[in-house]
Each structure stands twice: as C-alpha cells, then as structure tokens.
Amino acid sequence: MNNNYKSKVKNKIRIIPLGGLGEIGKNITAIEYKDEIVVIDCGISFPDADMYGVDLVIPDVTYLLENRDKVKGIFLTHGHEDHIGALPYILKQINVPVYGTRLTLGLVENKLQEHGIMADCTLNVVKPGDIVKLEKLSVEFIRVSHSIADACSIAIHTPIGRIIHTGDFKIDYTPIDGQVIDLERFAKLGGQGVLLLMADSTNVERTGFTISEKVIGESLNKLFQKADGRIIVASFASNIHRIQQIANASISVGRKIAFSGRSMERISQVAMDLGYLHIPQESIITVAEIHNYPDEKVTIVTTGSQGEPLAALTRMASSTHRSIEIQKGDLIIISASPIPGNEKFIYNVINELFKKGANVIYNTTEEIHVSGHACQEELKLIHTLVRPKFFMPVHGEYRHLKQHAQLAEKIGMDPANIFIGETGQILEVSQNECKFAGRVQTGAIMVDGLGVGDVGNIVLRDRKHLAEEGILTVVVTIERESYSILAGPDIITRGFVYMKESNELINEARDIVRKELEQCLNNKIKEWAVIKSCIRNALGQFLYIKTKRRPIIIPIIMEI
Amino acid sequence: MNNNYKSKVKNKIRIIPLGGLGEIGKNITAIEYKDEIVVIDCGISFPDADMYGVDLVIPDVTYLLENRDKVKGIFLTHGHEDHIGALPYILKQINVPVYGTRLTLGLVENKLQEHGIMADCTLNVVKPGDIVKLEKLSVEFIRVSHSIADACSIAIHTPIGRIIHTGDFKIDYTPIDGQVIDLERFAKLGGQGVLLLMADSTNVERTGFTISEKVIGESLNKLFQKADGRIIVASFASNIHRIQQIANASISVGRKIAFSGRSMERISQVAMDLGYLHIPQESIITVAEIHNYPDEKVTIVTTGSQGEPLAALTRMASSTHRSIEIQKGDLIIISASPIPGNEKFIYNVINELFKKGANVIYNTTEEIHVSGHACQEELKLIHTLVRPKFFMPVHGEYRHLKQHAQLAEKIGMDPANIFIGETGQILEVSQNECKFAGRVQTGAIMVDGLGVGDVGNIVLRDRKHLAEEGILTVVVTIERESYSILAGPDIITRGFVYMKESNELINEARDIVRKELEQCLNNKIKEWAVIKSCIRNALGQFLYIKTKRRPIIIPIIMEI
Structure with a gap:
C-alpha cells in the first residue's frame, strides 16, 4: 500500500521552466521524469532599458547543477539567440550532449568556437522526425515553420504520456525551402493522446494568420x-x-x-x-x-x-x-x-x-516583413490537432500567456486544465492530474563584458542613480592626532552639473562640507561613518534645494 | 531703381522654425514680416532615452530675444504639452501677449500659476474664426479636429500673401462636440490663393483616414x-x-x-x-x-x-x-x-x-483608441483645398517630412516648390519665390529639476558613461615636502562591480596604482596632471583586460 502510494507519487513528470515564462527570451525548460532530465533550449535575453551597461542576460541553472547526474542533454528547437545564446555559458558549467538540427548546430558550433570550448562539447545532429531514445524518455523532433530554417517542435515521450513543446513556430503552407510544417505528426500524436502541450504565445495578440x-x-x-x-x-x-x-x-x-x-x-x-x-x-x-x-x-x-x-x-x-x-x-x-x-x-x-x-x-510603408510566430488562427489549429489534456502557454510576457490561456478556453478547453506558470515554478503532471508544486531557484544572470554575474542589483541601482543624477565626491584629509583638516574638502562631480559653469554652487557646497566637518570635529565625533553621514545629509539637502537633484554623494576621509 | 530693389528684397516673409522640424515635439515657429514677428506655439519635447535624468526639453529662443521688439505675440494652436509646455520658461525670458482658444488658455493658466508668473502674463482668448489684427500681419484661427478640444489651424495674412500653418489636425466628420473642422474656410482661402502651407506630418506614413x-x-x-x-x-x-x-x-x-x-x-x-x-x-x-x-x-x-x-x-x-x-x-x-x-x-x-x-x-486587442493626426487621405484633402504655391511639411522627424513632400508631389505639386526644412533654417518667401536663406541659433535646452540649461552635452556624456560602465575613484594623500604617500591609495567604485564580491580585483587595482604612483614619485614627476594621467592609463588598461569594461576613473591627489 505504502509502496504503491510512493510509486504513484513518483510516477509524474516535472516541468521546470528556468526561463521564458513571463518574459521574452531566455528560453530554457527542464523536463524531469524520475532520474532523467531533458532540457529544451538554452537562450539568452537582451537587457531591459534599465539594465544599464549589461550586454546580455543568461538563465540561472542552479537546478541543473544540483541535479547534474540526471541531465541527459540539451535539445534545441532552432538557432535563434533566445534559444541557443546561453549555451557557451551553461556548457561551461554543465557539459552535457547537445542535440539539434544541422543548421541549428552549425550556428552553435560557431559560438562554442568563439568561446574556445568547441573541442570539449558533444554536438549531435538530428533530422526532423528523428527520435532520440534515452533510458526512460524519448525526444522527438517535429518540423515546424519559423523565421529561421530547420526549426522543430519537440515531443517528449514518457511512460505516463506525451508532452509537446512547440518552440517558436508558425504555419507556412508555402515555405521557401518547401519543407512544410509536419501537421500530420501533430495530428497523429494528438490522436494517440497528448498529456501536456506547451505552445508559443508570442503572437497571440494578433488575429488571423501570419502571411507566408x-x-x-x-x-x-x-x-x-x-x-x-x-x-x-x-x-x-x-x-x-x-x-x-x-x-x-x-x-x-x-x-x-x-x-x-x-x-x-x-x-x-x-x-x-x-x-x-x-x-x-x-x-x-x-x-x-x-x-x-x-x-x-x-x-x-x-x-x-x-x-x-x-x-x-x-x-x-x-x-x-x-x-x-x-x-x-x-x-x-x-x-x-x-x-x-x-x-x-x-x-x-x-x-x-x-x-x-x-x-x-520600411515596414510601415510596404509589405517587406512577416513575423516568425503563429497568430491566433494558427494557434487554434495546433491546439485542435494536438487536443492536449493539459496546457501551459510558454514564450511570452504574462499578458501573452494570459491571452493564450483565454484562446484555449475559447476553443473549448476546460480552464481547470490550463496552467499559467512563471519562470522557476514547477508544474507537476501525472496521468490524471496537473498542478503547480513548488519552485526552484532561477533568475537573470547579467553578463557585462567578461563578467558573468558580477553585476547585480546593487550595481544596477547605482548605475541608474548615476545615469539620472550623477555623482559628487568630497575628499578631505584629516590628521589623526590634532584632529584637524589638512587638505580639502575638494569636490569632484561627474554627470551632475557642468562644473565650469557651476563654480558658485560647488564653492557653496564646499563651504557646507567644511562647516559640517568642523562641527563634527569640534564635537569630538570620532566615527568616520557618522561624520560621513553628516556630510552626506547636509550636502544632499543643500543640493536638492538648489537644484532639485539628488546626485550620489561620496564623502572620502583620508586619515594620516 | 535702387530703392525699388531694396523694397523688393524687404518684401518677403521669413519662416523660422525654432523647433518641431526633424523632431517630434518642441513645436515653435516664428513668422517674420518686416518689423513684426508672430510666434506659433511654444512646446516642449520629452527627453530621448539617452538624455539621462533630463525632465523635459525646451527650445532655444535666442532669436526671439535678439528681436524682442518685433515679437508681437505667441499664438497657440491647441493645449498639448508639445505646443504649450515651454510657455512658462519662454515667457520668463520674453513676456509677450499669448493668444489661444478658451480651453487652450485654461490649460496655460494652470501652468503659469504653477510657475508663479500668471499675474505678469497677458492671455487673450480667441474663438475659432477670430482674426487678431497686428499692424501689418493678421492672425486667423481656423477650427480643426484633434485629440484635444478647441484646436485650431492658424492663417497669417500678410501684405504679400497668406500662410497657413495647420498645427496638429485630423478631419473628423462626426466629432464629439459637433464642432466640425472648418473645411469651408480652408477652401475659401485656397480659392483666394495661399502662398505657403505648413502642414502636420505626424501620420503621413499611414494610409487612409483616421477613424472618427x-x-x-x-x-x-x-x-x-x-x-x-x-x-x-x-x-x-x-x-x-x-x-x-x-x-x-x-x-x-x-x-x-x-x-x-x-x-x-x-x-x-x-x-x-x-x-x-x-x-x-x-x-x-x-x-x-x-x-x-x-x-x-x-x-x-x-x-x-x-x-x-x-x-x-x-x-x-x-x-x-x-x-x-x-x-x-x-x-x-x-x-x-x-x-x-x-x-x-x-x-x-x-x-x-x-x-x-x-x-x-488594450490597443492590440480592441478598437479603443484613435489617433489625433491626419492620415494620407486627409492630408491629400487639405492640400487639395488649400492649393498652396509653396509647401513646407512640419511636425515630424525627417522621414515624415520627406514622405509628406512625396505625398504632395504625388498629388501634383511641383517638387521645386516643396521645402524640407530643419529646425533653425530660415525659409524666405516672397510673392514669386521661396528659398532657404541662412540659419538662426536654435537647439534643445534641457531642463533637469530646477536647472534650465545647466545640463549640457558634457554632463550627458558623463551620465551615459556612468550608466554603462560606472565610476572608480582613487584617492591618495601625498606630502609635498618628502614627496611620499601619506595615505591611500583608496579605491571607491559605484556602478562598476559589486565591491564585496570583487575584493581581489580592487586589491590588485590598488597595487597597480601604488606601483604607478611610486614610479612617478621616484622619477620626480611633479605635475599632478601627468601623475593622474599615468594612474588613469595604467588602471584603465588593467581593468579592461580583467573585465572588458571601462569605468570613468577619477584619480584625486590630496597634497599636504
């Protein structure tokens, strides 16, 4: 009885999105069944406007590192940056086999060479239609249309049911390479029964069909x-x-x-x-x-x-x-x-x-560009072919996911079977049940130059503050013994006011600092931290009244 | 003969856009005939993403200040910020009468009160259809449709011909207040002959008509x-x-x-x-x-x-x-x-x-918003009614102005009579000729907090640099006599790396500075500027190799 219960609990699939839900880009999803994890995609996202100076953002894959032995491979849907861009960074942390179509891996190869890790990596070329058999899971590549050649959806066959992850896709009946999306396979899998569908939500706000x-x-x-x-x-x-x-x-x-x-x-x-x-x-x-x-x-x-x-x-x-x-x-x-x-x-x-x-x-004046993502009618078609038991919209901000959920509901799906998840939130699927079950550590790791993760929220907050208000540094040298000012206070600013034209303001500021400092010294205040805080407050107040700006103020006291 | 020639030369109108051409916003145009200048609108623009910390941008009106006696008034087309927002700032510099419709001036009043200058200003309410007669020029307000009530085009009647400035407009046959754009007046003026049309280019990229x-x-x-x-x-x-x-x-x-x-x-x-x-x-x-x-x-x-x-x-x-x-x-x-x-x-x-x-x-999902600006078919209608001799597209980036020029050409206008101008570029119009004739000083004055114009390009460049790379300050105290280091070097950074996690990097940086400094002192280099530059170079190189980043480096040497 107890055993039976245990095996029942264990007989489930865990879907762990490490990126790409509630955000555009940084697509990476772990799918875990017992002691096997397959990872779908490994992308970057581009920094938001307020991520000053950040070059790109990669996913936090702590969960994969903690379950290193289970991870059987990374399976790529296609060769766009938001699906393959983080590979060089992640493979340096966890070197597992990579699977993808020829063009996708051609682009990956290029990247790995640039990072000097190509020799250490295992790239396995697959064709659309191929199935990669692991011990318990099988991973199938299904041809789709997208704005890059050789794109695939991925079906994962598990002992308790099939899962389909569309990746980025659209339906183009007249693609340039003649390789039409394999609708037949989607239909066949649908007929056999699909437990969970995860589908691209990027264009869910657009009515109709994407033009060929x-x-x-x-x-x-x-x-x-x-x-x-x-x-x-x-x-x-x-x-x-x-x-x-x-x-x-x-x-x-x-x-x-x-x-x-x-x-x-x-x-x-x-x-x-x-x-x-x-x-x-x-x-x-x-x-x-x-x-x-x-x-x-x-x-x-x-x-x-x-x-x-x-x-x-x-x-x-x-x-x-x-x-x-x-x-x-x-x-x-x-x-x-x-x-x-x-x-x-x-x-x-x-x-x-x-x-x-x-x-x-350009785009506003002629028909010279089409999107690579499925609009509402295409999404309805895929949903109707696949007829999944459970559905989780992916690839999109919350509004996209929400509207994709509404679309699924409109064409007849039970809202209780639709799950709007978040990056890091575990979706647990068994044959008869699907539910959210806890979270794993994830997040956005910022890459700036050679630094991976050394720019964090504090640095970003400072950069934002610096960008909007500038910085003002006050330096003064004080003699320890006599407790008197030996040199300064000197004031240097950047990004605050143009100093040559603001002499008067800076002179007044210097007087304020000197007065504040002398008062502290006269009162025998010995803690530099207290003195600095006094200077920062007095100066901050003065500058705000004069300019309505709040530069970062850095008091530096040199003691000799 | 000479006299005749002179009067001929003088018998021309100068159109001087001080903002709004080649940019969105900051609309202000001076129209000068002999010793009279009328100004149309006085707007702000909102700062570009790279104008870090700037609240708003106002026009440089040096030209008006230099011709203070000629300026007879500011005539407002409507009450949007990009047409009235700079008034409080400009009226402080040059207090002339302001003319506008009731709602427009209602909004202006509010602004002037906030700036505490309402009592000193002269606001003259006009109705659509009114003509304000100056000595030589007359300024007529013509009702148009826009996304704010009480909007007008402005016609200026001069001894040598009529000029029409549409301001922002669209054509709405079923406006909410029942006040339909006065197409009859445009047609009548067109029949009498219009020398120059200046027309709104904002929506020229859109085909068709703006929905009512x-x-x-x-x-x-x-x-x-x-x-x-x-x-x-x-x-x-x-x-x-x-x-x-x-x-x-x-x-x-x-x-x-x-x-x-x-x-x-x-x-x-x-x-x-x-x-x-x-x-x-x-x-x-x-x-x-x-x-x-x-x-x-x-x-x-x-x-x-x-x-x-x-x-x-x-x-x-x-x-x-x-x-x-x-x-x-x-x-x-x-x-x-x-x-x-x-x-x-x-x-x-x-x-x-x-x-x-x-x-x-929201907008992508339902019809819950329409634009306030004329699309291509509306523009064609106005051009056809007004039938101007000369045409200058206004209100738009260069691409808008260019396409508006192409639109005018397509409906039959001689391209030689179309003038794509720039902010600050004078357009000289006489009865038979129209040409660009020199420039006046103009530009974008940035308002940041209480500061008007004290944030310039150097400050902005620093803010951008600070935002992307952060700042690193090195402080050292040196004794003048012995020429030796008394305290420091200390290093403080903001927006560069998170210092607690980059101790090693900062320690190495400190060593580099100390080494560089000692070398300078040993070599008896006495110019602080040279020493600072040595420190900046050595440290900059070191940090770039280590991080591929280039923070602003500020060496401060305190001498006692």
Missing part, C-alpha cells in the same frame, strides 16, 4: 524590378529564407550580392556551407568589389535592421562605414520589424538615410 | 454594457472628448465616475469649468467614495496610459496606490496607444494588472 514568407519574395521582386540604383537590404542574418529571397530577386535582375556586417557574413557562410542557402558563387562579390560594378548591378545585404549602434547599416547612415557610402539613388529596404524598444534607434537610422538622399522602404 | 472619435464611443458602450465589476479607464487627461465618451458610457449604465491622478483631476476640472466636459455633478464621486458603491456602479478614469512610473494606473498595478487596489473582476481599458519608447513601460503595467486578476483591454 513567399509574399515577401513577391514584394522584393517588384521593388528590384523598378530599382535603377544600388539596393541595400537590411535583415536578420539568421533569417536564411529571407536572405534566399533577396538573393533570388537580385539574380533575377542580374545583380551581384555582397554581404556586409560580421554576423551577416558569418551566418550566410554557415548556411551556404550546410546547404541551406543557395547562391551561385559567381553572383557573390565582396563589399570591396562593389565599386567594380555599376550601381544597378549591386545588392548589399546587411545587418542593422534594428538600428544597432555598431551594425553595418547604422555605420552607413552615420558615414562611419569603412567602405560603403550612402548615395543619392540608393534604394534601402529594411526587411524586419523593430523589436519593441528598438524603434527610436532604427528610426534615427532611417532619418539619416533619407537625409543622404536614399529612398528607404 | 465617435467609433471609440461605440466600443466603450459595448464594453460597459457587458462589464459587471469596476471599470478603470486610462487615457490622456487632455483628451476631453475621450473623457466625455467614457463619462457618457458610464452614465448610460448607471455608473459613478471618479477621477484619479493629478493631471486627470486638474484637466477634467478645467474642462468642466470652461464647459468643454459635461458630466452631471451627481455622477461624479471622489476616489475615496468609490467604496460606498457596489463595484458594478463605479468607473475610475485615470492617468497612466503610458506606464509613466508615478502615474495612478502604474501605482495601482504595483500596489502602491494610496486608495485603489486592483481586484479580480476589474475591467481595465487602456484607451491610448503607446508613444514610441513607452511600449515596455505600459506592457509591464498590463502584465501586472493581469497578474492581479483584472481583465485588460
């Missing part, structure tokens, strides 16, 4: 046929199908293609090497060679579709690109949407390009 | 009829017509209305006092009184539609509002679009509201 990538090709063709100057197209380097269509449009009007920007050169090379991007060698030229061809025979494919400060298109716009100068007659196509938060950057670039006499086509 | 404000009323009614809990609507306080429709929907289902948020309370009061907002007194309750009514009888109209950190809705979302707690069953309607750059803030608020169990309706 092929439509972009038609828009590009029209633009290319009319153009009589150079054409410069900015896109995501990883959007291989888009690059293919730009190349096709170029070739059809006899243009040569040059790739500009580090990631564009790198990823297009990987994609060509692996056979995902097909461009005849004679159509490709280097950026240095563009001057050998008339303008109307040149297409430049470039990074910078988000207005990133160091990207090639941004450099062209600000006349700081090494070899490409924007000229009157250039047609520039921004074949991407601004990621929320990037709007101002890309619009600045567009303004500058217009000012230089180029014509700029 | 009335449509929002229908959406609101539907939502109100279904709701059975509290309704909380966030909107711009200045959008009086929206507030009216929210009030109407509330009253139609027997709900009381409470206003929450400082600007919402203030502006709705002004609008009611002046007769622009009609709500029966018995339908209005205070926020404190909402608890006296059942949930289904309460509507709260609140600020915070942009996720502003201190606004009422943001406080409700973060459970820091003094008296309103979000509860399950609340229906929250965000009746506004995110201004570019605010997306993340408002989405954070929406996520939190959902988490608290409220249902949130």
Whole structure:
C-alpha cells in the first residue's frame, strides 16, 4: 500500500521552466521524469532599458547543477539567440550532449568556437522526425515553420504520456525551402493522446494568420524590378529564407550580392556551407568589389535592421562605414520589424538615410516583413490537432500567456486544465492530474563584458542613480592626532552639473562640507561613518534645494 | 531703381522654425514680416532615452530675444504639452501677449500659476474664426479636429500673401462636440490663393483616414454594457472628448465616475469649468467614495496610459496606490496607444494588472483608441483645398517630412516648390519665390529639476558613461615636502562591480596604482596632471583586460 502510494507519487513528470515564462527570451525548460532530465533550449535575453551597461542576460541553472547526474542533454528547437545564446555559458558549467538540427548546430558550433570550448562539447545532429531514445524518455523532433530554417517542435515521450513543446513556430503552407510544417505528426500524436502541450504565445495578440514568407519574395521582386540604383537590404542574418529571397530577386535582375556586417557574413557562410542557402558563387562579390560594378548591378545585404549602434547599416547612415557610402539613388529596404524598444534607434537610422538622399522602404510603408510566430488562427489549429489534456502557454510576457490561456478556453478547453506558470515554478503532471508544486531557484544572470554575474542589483541601482543624477565626491584629509583638516574638502562631480559653469554652487557646497566637518570635529565625533553621514545629509539637502537633484554623494576621509 | 530693389528684397516673409522640424515635439515657429514677428506655439519635447535624468526639453529662443521688439505675440494652436509646455520658461525670458482658444488658455493658466508668473502674463482668448489684427500681419484661427478640444489651424495674412500653418489636425466628420473642422474656410482661402502651407506630418506614413472619435464611443458602450465589476479607464487627461465618451458610457449604465491622478483631476476640472466636459455633478464621486458603491456602479478614469512610473494606473498595478487596489473582476481599458519608447513601460503595467486578476483591454486587442493626426487621405484633402504655391511639411522627424513632400508631389505639386526644412533654417518667401536663406541659433535646452540649461552635452556624456560602465575613484594623500604617500591609495567604485564580491580585483587595482604612483614619485614627476594621467592609463588598461569594461576613473591627489 505504502509502496504503491510512493510509486504513484513518483510516477509524474516535472516541468521546470528556468526561463521564458513571463518574459521574452531566455528560453530554457527542464523536463524531469524520475532520474532523467531533458532540457529544451538554452537562450539568452537582451537587457531591459534599465539594465544599464549589461550586454546580455543568461538563465540561472542552479537546478541543473544540483541535479547534474540526471541531465541527459540539451535539445534545441532552432538557432535563434533566445534559444541557443546561453549555451557557451551553461556548457561551461554543465557539459552535457547537445542535440539539434544541422543548421541549428552549425550556428552553435560557431559560438562554442568563439568561446574556445568547441573541442570539449558533444554536438549531435538530428533530422526532423528523428527520435532520440534515452533510458526512460524519448525526444522527438517535429518540423515546424519559423523565421529561421530547420526549426522543430519537440515531443517528449514518457511512460505516463506525451508532452509537446512547440518552440517558436508558425504555419507556412508555402515555405521557401518547401519543407512544410509536419501537421500530420501533430495530428497523429494528438490522436494517440497528448498529456501536456506547451505552445508559443508570442503572437497571440494578433488575429488571423501570419502571411507566408513567399509574399515577401513577391514584394522584393517588384521593388528590384523598378530599382535603377544600388539596393541595400537590411535583415536578420539568421533569417536564411529571407536572405534566399533577396538573393533570388537580385539574380533575377542580374545583380551581384555582397554581404556586409560580421554576423551577416558569418551566418550566410554557415548556411551556404550546410546547404541551406543557395547562391551561385559567381553572383557573390565582396563589399570591396562593389565599386567594380555599376550601381544597378549591386545588392548589399546587411545587418542593422534594428538600428544597432555598431551594425553595418547604422555605420552607413552615420558615414562611419569603412567602405560603403550612402548615395543619392540608393534604394534601402529594411526587411524586419523593430523589436519593441528598438524603434527610436532604427528610426534615427532611417532619418539619416533619407537625409543622404536614399529612398528607404520600411515596414510601415510596404509589405517587406512577416513575423516568425503563429497568430491566433494558427494557434487554434495546433491546439485542435494536438487536443492536449493539459496546457501551459510558454514564450511570452504574462499578458501573452494570459491571452493564450483565454484562446484555449475559447476553443473549448476546460480552464481547470490550463496552467499559467512563471519562470522557476514547477508544474507537476501525472496521468490524471496537473498542478503547480513548488519552485526552484532561477533568475537573470547579467553578463557585462567578461563578467558573468558580477553585476547585480546593487550595481544596477547605482548605475541608474548615476545615469539620472550623477555623482559628487568630497575628499578631505584629516590628521589623526590634532584632529584637524589638512587638505580639502575638494569636490569632484561627474554627470551632475557642468562644473565650469557651476563654480558658485560647488564653492557653496564646499563651504557646507567644511562647516559640517568642523562641527563634527569640534564635537569630538570620532566615527568616520557618522561624520560621513553628516556630510552626506547636509550636502544632499543643500543640493536638492538648489537644484532639485539628488546626485550620489561620496564623502572620502583620508586619515594620516 | 535702387530703392525699388531694396523694397523688393524687404518684401518677403521669413519662416523660422525654432523647433518641431526633424523632431517630434518642441513645436515653435516664428513668422517674420518686416518689423513684426508672430510666434506659433511654444512646446516642449520629452527627453530621448539617452538624455539621462533630463525632465523635459525646451527650445532655444535666442532669436526671439535678439528681436524682442518685433515679437508681437505667441499664438497657440491647441493645449498639448508639445505646443504649450515651454510657455512658462519662454515667457520668463520674453513676456509677450499669448493668444489661444478658451480651453487652450485654461490649460496655460494652470501652468503659469504653477510657475508663479500668471499675474505678469497677458492671455487673450480667441474663438475659432477670430482674426487678431497686428499692424501689418493678421492672425486667423481656423477650427480643426484633434485629440484635444478647441484646436485650431492658424492663417497669417500678410501684405504679400497668406500662410497657413495647420498645427496638429485630423478631419473628423462626426466629432464629439459637433464642432466640425472648418473645411469651408480652408477652401475659401485656397480659392483666394495661399502662398505657403505648413502642414502636420505626424501620420503621413499611414494610409487612409483616421477613424472618427465617435467609433471609440461605440466600443466603450459595448464594453460597459457587458462589464459587471469596476471599470478603470486610462487615457490622456487632455483628451476631453475621450473623457466625455467614457463619462457618457458610464452614465448610460448607471455608473459613478471618479477621477484619479493629478493631471486627470486638474484637466477634467478645467474642462468642466470652461464647459468643454459635461458630466452631471451627481455622477461624479471622489476616489475615496468609490467604496460606498457596489463595484458594478463605479468607473475610475485615470492617468497612466503610458506606464509613466508615478502615474495612478502604474501605482495601482504595483500596489502602491494610496486608495485603489486592483481586484479580480476589474475591467481595465487602456484607451491610448503607446508613444514610441513607452511600449515596455505600459506592457509591464498590463502584465501586472493581469497578474492581479483584472481583465485588460488594450490597443492590440480592441478598437479603443484613435489617433489625433491626419492620415494620407486627409492630408491629400487639405492640400487639395488649400492649393498652396509653396509647401513646407512640419511636425515630424525627417522621414515624415520627406514622405509628406512625396505625398504632395504625388498629388501634383511641383517638387521645386516643396521645402524640407530643419529646425533653425530660415525659409524666405516672397510673392514669386521661396528659398532657404541662412540659419538662426536654435537647439534643445534641457531642463533637469530646477536647472534650465545647466545640463549640457558634457554632463550627458558623463551620465551615459556612468550608466554603462560606472565610476572608480582613487584617492591618495601625498606630502609635498618628502614627496611620499601619506595615505591611500583608496579605491571607491559605484556602478562598476559589486565591491564585496570583487575584493581581489580592487586589491590588485590598488597595487597597480601604488606601483604607478611610486614610479612617478621616484622619477620626480611633479605635475599632478601627468601623475593622474599615468594612474588613469595604467588602471584603465588593467581593468579592461580583467573585465572588458571601462569605468570613468577619477584619480584625486590630496597634497599636504
């Protein structure tokens, strides 16, 4: 009886999202059954505007480290940064086999080489349709459409039921590579019974269907046929199908293609090497060679579709690109949407390009970009094919998850079987029951330069304070014996006021400090901490009255 | 002959945009004819993301100050911040009469009182259709539709021709107050001949027509009829017509209305006092009184539609509002679009509201907001009615101005007669000619707390650097005579690394400084500037190798 109860308790699957729920990016989910853990994806997220100076954010995988022996591998849905970007950091902590399709692992390889850990890692190439058999779990890759080639959903077959994690996906009936999403497999698994569905919520706010990538090709063709100057197209380097269509449009009007920007050169090379991007060698030229061809025979494919400060298109716009100068007659196509938060950057670039006499086509004016994520009607289709017992929306902020839950409910799912989780929250699934059951440690680890995790909340709070109010340092040297001021107080500020024009304010501030200090010394206050606090308070009050600002004040007392 | 030539040269109008061209906001334009200058609008802009700590930005009006005697008045098109917000600052510098419609001046009055200068200012109320006659120029107010009541275009009648400045406008055939845009007047002036048109470019990227404000009323009614809990609507306080429709929907289902948020309370009061907002007194309750009514009888109209950190809705979302707690069953309607750059803030608020169990309706999910600006078809209509000789697009970034120029060209205007100007660039118009003719001093003056203009580019550059990399201060006390180190070097950092966890790094840094310093002292280098620079270089290099970061380094040498 007791035994039976125990085995019953143990006969369950634990879903542990270590990132990607209640946030965009940093996708990583652990799925645990008895002594086996499989991890789906291992992505980064980009820092919020208030994460000053942070380069990228990786997940806290303490739970995986604590269960190191159970972790059988990391299974990748596709090669976007928010799904593979944290691999180099995580593999350094826990070196397990990595599974993914060819293009996905091609991109991973590149990353691991940059971090100098490629030789130590085990990458296993799978094809859509493949099933990786572990001792108790089997992991199946199912082809889907997305804005990068070779993307897959993942089905996990467990002794107590099937779990499907869609990864990022959309349904494109006319994909560029002809590799249509494997709806049949979703339907078949649905028929056999799926215990839990986890599905992409990114575009749940959008009605209808995402337009096929092929439509972009038609828009590009029209633009290319009319153009009589150079054409410069900015896109995501990883959007291989888009690059293919730009190349096709170029070739059809006899243009040569040059790739500009580090990631564009790198990823297009990987994609060509692996056979995902097909461009005849004679159509490709280097950026240095563009001057050998008339303008109307040149297409430049470039990074910078988000207005990133160091990207090639941004450099062209600000006349700081090494070899490409924007000229009157250039047609520039921004074949991407601004990621929320990037709007101002890309619009600045567009303004500058217009000012230089180029014509700029961007998302608000033509149909030159489609999303990689499923809209409402596509989501309804997947839900209907898979017919899961339980459902947990993934990949999205809370509003996305909530609306995805509402969508599932609208098409007939029992709300009691829908679970809106959070990163770190364990979802426990058995054959007949699904419930939240505790939490594990997770979080956002910030990477700044070489530092992984050494920038924490205190440093960020200081950076925010510094950014908004600046800093004021007061230094004074005091003699221990006589208890008298030997030098100073000196005041140095940064980011507070322009000192040359605020002499008077700084002089007054110095007087305030001196007065406060003398009072402390006269009163025989010996604790530097108390004296510093007196200085900080008196000065802070004075400055606030004068300026309505509160700079960080750092009193430094040198004792000799 | 000579005289004739001279008078000919003088017989021209100078259009001097002091803000609002090539930027969103900070709208102010001087129009000069002989010894008369009229100024249209006097707005602020909101700081860009890289203007750390800046509260708002006002125009540099040096040109007006230099021509103080000529300035006859400031004529306001409507009461939005980007058209009136800089008035208190500018009137302190140059006190001239202000002209505007009743609601516009009602809002101005409020501002001037806050700055304590109301008594010194001259506000002249005009009605749409009124003409203010100066000695040589006449200024006419023409009714238009916009997202605030009582908005006008301005026509300036000069001895050599008419100029029309649309201000912000759209064409709404069914406005809430029944006051339809005076298309007849535009047509009549067009028939008499208009020398120069300056027209709003904000929505030039959008095809079609802006939907009528009335449509929002229908959406609101539907939502109100279904709701059975509290309704909380966030909107711009200045959008009086929206507030009216929210009030109407509330009253139609027997709900009381409470206003929450400082600007919402203030502006709705002004609008009611002046007769622009009609709500029966018995339908209005205070926020404190909402608890006296059942949930289904309460509507709260609140600020915070942009996720502003201190606004009422943001406080409700973060459970820091003094008296309103979000509860399950609340229906929250965000009746506004995110201004570019605010997306993340408002989405954070929406996520939190959902988490608290409220249902949130926002722009991506229902038709609950329309723009206040003319789309392409509306612009074409105004151009066609006015048929100007010359055209200068205004109110927009360069991309907007460029596309507005292209729109004018498409409907038949000679591109030689279209002028894309910049803030500060003078456009000189005579009866037969229009051309750019030089520049005047202008720019963005940053307001931070009480400081107007004391935060400049150097301070901003420092704030950016501080925000991204932090600061490291090195202090050392040296004896002048013996030329030896008496105390230190001490190192203090903020926003660089978390010091408690980076002891080793800081200790090594201290060693580097000591070594560098001793070397300098041994070599009898006496210039502190040289020594500081040595320290800065050695330390900077060390930290960059160790962390790939470049904090601001401030060496302070105290000499006794």
